[in-house]
Amino acid sequence: GENVEQHPSTLSVQEGDSAVIKCTYSDSASNYFPWYKQELGKGPQLIIDIRSNVGEKKDQRIAVTLNKTAKHFSLHITETQPEDSAVYFCAASNNTPLVFGKGTRLSVIA
Amino acid sequence: ETGVTQTPRHLVMGMTNKKSLKCEQHLGHNAMYWYKQSAKKPLELMFVYNFKEQTENNSVPSRFSPECPNSSHLFLHLHTLQPEDSALYLCASSQVVGAESSYEQYFGPGTRLTVT
Numbered sequence: 001g002e003n004v005e006q007h008p009s010t011l012s013v014q015e016g017d018s019a020v021i022k023c024t025y026s027d028s029a030s031n032y033f034p035w036y037k038q039e040l041g042k043g044p045q046l047i048i049d050i051r052s053n054v055g056e057k058k059d060q061r062i063a064v065t066l067n068k069t070a071k072h073f074s075l076h077i078t079e080t081q082p083e084d085s086a087v088y089f090c091a092a093s094n095n096t097p098l099v100f101g102k103g104t105r106l107s108v109i110a
Numbered sequence: 111e112t113g114v115t116q117t118p119r120h121l122v123m124g125m126t127n128k129k130s131l132k133c134e135q136h137l138g139h140n141a142m143y144w145y146k147q148s149a150k151k152p153l154e155l156m157f158v159y160n161f162k163e164q165t166e167n168n169s170v171p172s173r174f175s176p177e178c179p180n181s182s183h184l185f186l187h188l189h190t191l192q193p194e195d196s197a198l199y200l201c202a203s204s205q206v207v208g209a210e211s212s213y214e215q216y217f218g219p220g221t222r223l224t225v226t
Contacts, residue, residue: 004152032213034213034214034215036217041219042219042220043112043114043116043200043202043217043218043219043220044153044200044217045112045217046214046215046216049213049214089153093213095213097143097155097158097166098155098213098215100152100153101152102150102151102152103152
């Protein structure tokens with residue numbers, strides 16, 4: 001079955017800097033890769049996703065890149081703000097329920 | 111708000127109690143999920159319901175019993191739980207189209223369960 005590895009487990013950045021979180025997956029047939037943000041006391045919230053027919057997708061300050069050959073995908077957050085502080089999860093799927101990474105705790109220091 | 115609500119938000123129960131968690135989705139989706147989230151572990155998928163039929167049961171102990179009376183409601187019945195079952199229980203929903211799912215899963219806020 002699918003296995004998703006996520007790095008780093010914790011990340012601290014200065015406000016205004018960029019943050020990058022990386023995930024690798026094992027099943028080359030996986031075709032859907034979402035990213036979730038979980039704030040304290042809340043459930044995970046879908047923030048961006050990408051499908052295997054696209055290499056990059058952007059939405060304002062966040063972007064996701066996908067390298068199918070290497071089987072990895074990354075979340076990029078630019079101009080970080082304190083409200084970006086949260087736990088971020090990646091996931092992968094091949095028309096099956098999502099398999100999640102272990103999460104990255106991002107702290108944006110003002 | 112994601113359109114997925116869960117009640118109660120917090121629950122403390124003894125090992126001999128019986129309680130139920132409730133999830134409701136207002137998104138018109140046809141698939142619903144239960145996940146367990148423990149500290150320092152990935153999200154663990156427990157159960158999947160497509161069109162009210164259970165399609166996945168990931169080796170979950172029988173002390174957890176799901177129920178899906180319709181495509182908008184999902185319950186998780188709990189009995190004789192163990193302290194290690196203490197966790198955040200998350201409900202999610204998505205739309206399944208034919209043999210494929212859009213897999214845009216939307217999560218509820220979760221129920222924080224403590225077993226004493």
